[in-house]
Amino acid sequence: MDIQLKSRVKCIDRPVGEVSRLILSQTTREITDMVVRLDANGREIVVPVDGNTSVRPGPEVVLLYPVDRLEGMPGFRRGDWEEVEVAEFAPHLHVHQGEVLAKFPEAERDLSRRRFFFWASNAIGALITLPLVWPVFKYLIFPLYKGFDNAWVRLGKADRLPAADSPVLLEFTRTPKEAYMVNTVKKTAWAVKASPDLLKDVYKGDPERVFKEADGQPIWENKGVEYIVYSGKCPHLGCAYRWDETDKRFICPCHLSIFKLNGELVSGPAPRRLDTLPVRLADGQVEIIDAEYKAGEHGKKRIV
Amino acid sequence: MLDIVYKWIDERINLKGLQNKMLNEPIPGGARYAYVFGSALLFIFAMQIVTGILMMFYYAPTVDHAWQSIRYIMEDVDYGWLIRGIHHWGSSAMVVLLVVHATQVFLWGAYKKPREMVWIVGLLLAQVVIGLGFTGYLLPWDQKAYWGSVVGIEVAGVVPVIGDFLARFLKGGTSAGVLTLNRFFVIHVMILPLSLMGLAGLHLFLFRKAGPAGPYKGEPAELERKKEFFFPKQVYKDSVFMLMVFAALVGLSYVWPPELMSKANPAASAFDPEPEWYFLAIFQLLRLPIFAGQWGEFVGAIVVPGLFFGLLFSLPFLDTRKERHPLKRPIATGGLVVFFVSMLVLMGIAVSTREALFHHDEKLSALGMEIYYTKGNCAACHVIAGLDEEIRGAPGGAIGPALTDEADVDKRQVGGFLEWQIMHLKDPAKLSPGSIMPPAAAVGLTENEMIALVHFLGDHTKGLPGKGMEAFKKKLETASAAGAKP
Numbered sequence: 001m002d003i004q005l006k007s008r009v010k011c012i013d014r015p016v017g018e019v020s021r022l023i024l025s026q027t028t029r030e031i032t033d034m035v036v037r038l039d040a041n042g043r044e045i046v047v048p049v050d051g052n053t054s055v056r057p058g059p060e061v062v063l064l065y066p067v068d069r070l071e072g073m074p075g076f077r078r079g080d081w082e083e084v085e086v087a088e089f090a091p092h093l094h095v096h097q098g099e100v101l102a103k104f105p106e107a108e109r110d111l112s113r114r115r116f117f118f119w120a121s122n123a124i125g126a127l128i129t130l131p132l133v134w135p136v137f138k139y140l141i142f143p144l145y146k147g148f149d150n151a152w153v154r155l156g157k158a159d160r161l162p163a164a165d166s167p168v169l170l171e172f173t174r175t176p177k178e179a180y181m182v183n184t185v186k187k188t189a190w191a192v193k194a195s196p197d198l199l200k201d202v203y204k205g206d207p208e209r210v211f212k213e214a215d216g217q218p219i220w221e222n223k224g225v226e227y228i229v230y231s232g233k234c235p236h237l238g239c240a241y242r243w244d245e246t247d248k249r250f251i252c253p254c255h256l257s258i259f260k261l262n263g264e265l266v267s268g269p270a271p272r273r274l275d276t277l278p279v280r281l282a283d284g285q286v287e288i289i290d291a292e293y294k295a296g297e298h299g300k301k302r303i304v
Numbered sequence: 305m306l307d308i309v310y311k312w313i314d315e316r317i318n319l320k321g322l323q324n325k326m327l328n329e330p331i332p333g334g335a336r337y338a339y340v341f342g343s344a345l346l347f348i349f350a351m352q353i354v355t356g357i358l359m360m361f362y363y364a365p366t367v368d369h370a371w372q373s374i375r376y377i378m379e380d381v382d383y384g385w386l387i388r389g390i391h392h393w394g395s396s397a398m399v400v401l402l403v404v405h406a407t408q409v410f411l412w413g414a415y416k417k418p419r420e421m422v423w424i425v426g427l428l429l430a431q432v433v434i435g436l437g438f439t440g441y442l443l444p445w446d447q448k449a450y451w452g453s454v455v456g457i458e459v460a461g462v463v464p465v466i467g468d469f470l471a472r473f474l475k476g477g478t479s480a481g482v483l484t485l486n487r488f489f490v491i492h493v494m495i496l497p498l499s500l501m502g503l504a505g506l507h508l509f510l511f512r513k514a515g516p517a518g519p520y521k522g523e524p525a526e527l528e529r530k531k532e533f534f535f536p537k538q539v540y541k542d543s544v545f546m547l548m549v550f551a552a553l554v555g556l557s558y559v560w561p562p563e564l565m566s567k568a569n570p571a572a573s574a575f576d577p578e579p580e581w582y583f584l585a586i587f588q589l590l591r592l593p594i595f596a597g598q599w600g601e602f603v604g605a606i607v608v609p610g611l612f613f614g615l616l617f618s619l620p621f622l623d624t625r626k627e628r629h630p631l632k633r634p635i636a637t638g639g640l641v642v643f644f645v646s647m648l649v650l651m652g653i654a655v656s657t658r659e660a661l662f663h664h665d666e667k668l669s670a671l672g673m674e675i676y677y678t679k680g681n682c683a684a685c686h687v688i689a690g691l692d693e694e695i696r697g698a699p700g701g702a703i704g705p706a707l708t709d710e711a712d713v714d715k716r717q718v719g720g721f722l723e724w725q726i727m728h729l730k731d732p733a734k735l736s737p738g739s740i741m742p743p744a745a746a747v748g749l750t751e752n753e754m755i756a757l758v759h760f761l762g763d764h765t766k767g768l769p770g771k772g773m774e775a776f777k778k779k780l781e782t783a784s785a786a787g788a789k790p
Contacts, residue, residue, distance in 0.1 A: 026515070026531060027528040105533060118535075124543040135382070142384075180372040180376035
């Protein structure tokens, strides 16, 4: 039979008080002691529950020794003990929250010790995670910033292009090595055989004429070539735009940006004119450097 | 700032209470380094998840690009060797710590009442970890991966009645290929990690319900008096050990980056398949004559491990005595010793068998080097960096592939090197289609000379043939001086 709270406690000679709390050993998960509130002075003492403890119906706890022995038993100080969750520890004990206490670990009273181990653990955590930050960052960004591919790509035979000042959409295939495999990508560009007037009109400024490496080194200048090639992507948000033969203008179907034949923006949301590409004539073929520029920005910033 | 956020959350969900519940777990007898292994396993699992996710940024689970993508990770991507290295060594470390953890629980009798369920879930976790090792082994799709997994799948195939279905299910058909890789991939990165997370959560929950077992000896009153909370001292000890594990994983990855053999080739008959080291014992078991034949194989590969795990599962029910001291439980402790000794013996035999497939012979190597640079005239087409300059004063020709690392190639690692090289020398075009290398007969090499040549190829990166080198160089010098005179 279990000891219950409020049970009367008797020694062999006379009654002494009642059970006010139960003490649990977290190691054995058994009740090891009980707290008895003495009738005489209301003092609480910790009494071991052992072979000399007998539980009788009533309920009543009988201590099989004389009352004098209680004098040697320690007083109950609440601060030495902590409440434990009954359900976690002693489902067989039939007691309620707050009735069962366990010894508060002596070592955990020392706050500076706790603080030391707390910071030491954090320092070790930092020693494990911080050295990984840079490698993981480098690992993830590895393929992000590749150098430009400045190879010349054939667009088609120059004599196949229509008469001056009428643009034509040319398709070309690129096979870049992407990471671990060769990929085949189809791309388009608008090519125009340009009249001297148009050439003059287009190649007004440096950005249209001079092409540079990422580090600012010039790699090509569109000079003495009577062809103009525009990147097939609208500078607004990268849509493929079309040529409107009736009105002689380029129209982007996505957000209705409209450009003149010389690439200038007529209307619409595009932030800049059409992007000219480096172009040359070699063996009767029109060749370009397959550059791409960041969409949505005023400046012409090369990304591929 | 952080305080304000903490307080705000605490007001709403009693964060403090939750925290106390998590951290104020009393440990009978106090914190100890003996209790760090479970936490270390959790730590490595977390590392495996992180490095595994990172590898998926580049890995392609298809037979035509898996191998290339791993090579890309290893050779191109910054710190790819580190990420894959931690993952590779982490898998071995997990098996090692698992064995240590389980052995400790076994020796300390911590599987006994009321912790039976913790033990059982732990055994399930062990099987998930083994499954992760097995499925992850295939993913790089190199020779080792392919052949190791094919053998593993065949093992599943010998189970009576359902074996054929099981093997087909794993392969995604009749042969190991496109779908096998897909299946192993999804099992490795989704099914098993999720199972592991669930089971590990359950394991911890059950553990916290039952409480730590504490030392196997000592007076309960004494242990109760000396108890400490999990936080902060045990947390500190756990993290010290985690740091050691972490340093070991990084160090191992740096010194021995995980290898990537040549791409899987189902036609490479000279390749001797070998599983990961923790399967070596059972691999060797299957070589024993008593486990030959269909039924023998079933007994060796399924029944014996099955009985072993069955015994472990039923352990808490067979051994219901309260005694936890390992020295007072002679049957259990003796059984553990027998188990470890037999595992080590089987692994030792497996390793020595592997070594026997190609053994070093200094004399043969010296003879082989002579043939390489004189009669065989191999240096006309092949380069052995370093050695060429030392012996003939100039690098070898570039017509054939360089042989500098020939000793390190896959065939060497798992035996079969000798056989493969001899076959190749006899008829190069047969093993390497399109090769223009002349067959050995055309050069006039005898069988013994070929064997010597292969020993040289297998040894030269190890600095052999050692002492014979000086004498040989002198001989070569006088020979060339003599040749130059007339």
